[in-house]
Amino acid sequence: MLGVIFFYVFAAAVVVGAFAMVFTKNLVHAALFMAGTFLMIAFLYILMGADYVGAVQILVYVGAISILFVFGIMLTKRDRIEDSNRFNRYGPAATVVAILLFASIVITTLGAAIRNAPAPTGDSTIQTIANIFLSDYVLAFEFAGILLLSALVGAIVIGQGQLKRTTKLRPAAGGGVQGGGGALGGGAGVGLGQSTKGGDK
Amino acid sequence: MIGLAHYLVLAAILFCVGLLGAIAKKNAIAVFMGVELMLNSVNLNLVAFNRFLHPEFLGGQAFAIFVIVVAAAEVSVGLAIILALYRRKANTSVDDIDLLKW
Numbered sequence: 001m002l003g004v005i006f007f008y009v010f011a012a013a014v015v016v017g018a019f020a021m022v023f024t025k026n027l028v029h030a031a032l033f034m035a036g037t038f039l040m041i042a043f044l045y046i047l048m049g050a051d052y053v054g055a056v057q058i059l060v061y062v063g064a065i066s067i068l069f070v071f072g073i074m075l076t077k078r079d080r081i082e083d084s085n086r087f088n089r090y091g092p093a094a095t096v097v098a099i100l101l102f103a104s105i106v107i108t109t110l111g112a113a114i115r116n117a118p119a120p121t122g123d124s125t126i127q128t129i130a131n132i133f134l135s136d137y138v139l140a141f142e143f144a145g146i147l148l149l150s151a152l153v154g155a156i157v158i159g160q161g162q163l164k165r166t167t168k169l170r171p172a173a174g175g176g177v178q179g180g181g182g183a184l185g186g187g188a189g190v191g192l193g194q195s196t197k198g199g200d201k
Numbered sequence: 202m203i204g205l206a207h208y209l210v211l212a213a214i215l216f217c218v219g220l221l222g223a224i225a226k227k228n229a230i231a232v233f234m235g236v237e238l239m240l241n242s243v244n245l246n247l248v249a250f251n252r253f254l255h256p257e258f259l260g261g262q263a264f265a266i267f268v269i270v271v272a273a274a275e276v277s278v279g280l281a282i283i284l285a286l287y288r289r290k291a292n293t294s295v296d297d298i299d300l301l302k303w
Binding site: 003004007011014015018019021022027030031034037038041044045048049050052053056057060061064065068069071072073075076084085086087088090091093094095097098099101102105106109110112114116117118119120125128129132133136137140144147148150151152154155156158159161 | 202203204205206207208209210211213214215216217218219220221222224225226227228230231233234235237238241244245248249251252253254255256257259260262263265266267269270271272273274275276277278280281282283284285287288293295296
């Protein structure tokens with residue numbers, strides 16, 4: 001009985017958070033609503049007995065991805081943050097598509113004959129999941145590690161800006177290229193390289 | 202009693218709201234948020250199917266964790282791409298990102 005009440009409370013919070021995320025005007029508020037929605041979904045996982053998935057959801061989604069989104073919003077400044085989460089011109093069409101998709105999913109779901117299994121025992125799932133990861137899905141587990149490594153390297157490579165240029169590309173007025181490069185570069189070797197590159201320009 | 206159908210309908214709501222955000226938003230970061238919502242609804246489906254159909258084998262939960270891993274990788278690279286685009290074009294509206302348009 002308590003599980004039923006908890007389910008409806010968390011489900012209502014999830015739905016409200018999702019709608020607020022899409023329909024709020026402020027992008028930062030949308031990111032925070034998204035974090036709240038993910039937190040409520042984690043509670044639903046725990047309610048289903050999937051405690052490890054719930055913990056991972058809180059750690060990864062609420063702790064990392066939401067904050068990463070906030071960073072992304074803060075690093076891409078725009079004119080007015082209060083009006084930063086607008087719809088494009090496909091809003092009405094997308095609403096129709098979403099409603100039709102929802103109707104078809106619900107009709108299919110309610111028409112299916114589902115036999116619910118009894119509730120599992122309340123043991124922790126960590127041991128079982130660890131056994132699955134290191135026996136049945138060990139190849140996928142290793143590939144997930146490789147994927148994370150490549151995503152790390154890719155994010156650094158894509159996200160780094162142009163490396164800060166020194167004075168060598170400053171358009172030289174008159175003939176002061178070599179002297180200027182040599183004087184402004186700190187070390188002798190660096191200054192020499194800059195001056196020769198500047199001379200090519 | 203709460204059954205599988207409840208969770209499926211909840212996940213359907215989440216997926217459709219996320220789809221609405223992913224299609225109809227102007228800002229690329231908001232589009233990403235919609236995609237994240239859709240991934241979460243799929244995760245909810247996976248865990249619910251696991252719990253209500255085969256609670257003795259936790260393959261669904263393992264798959265949900267793989268989905269979380271891929272989503273984390275996708276978000277990090279995607280936000281890096283958005284930052285690079287912002288540096289290049291000084292806005293993040295998906296209507297203006299047409300570098301690859303023929």
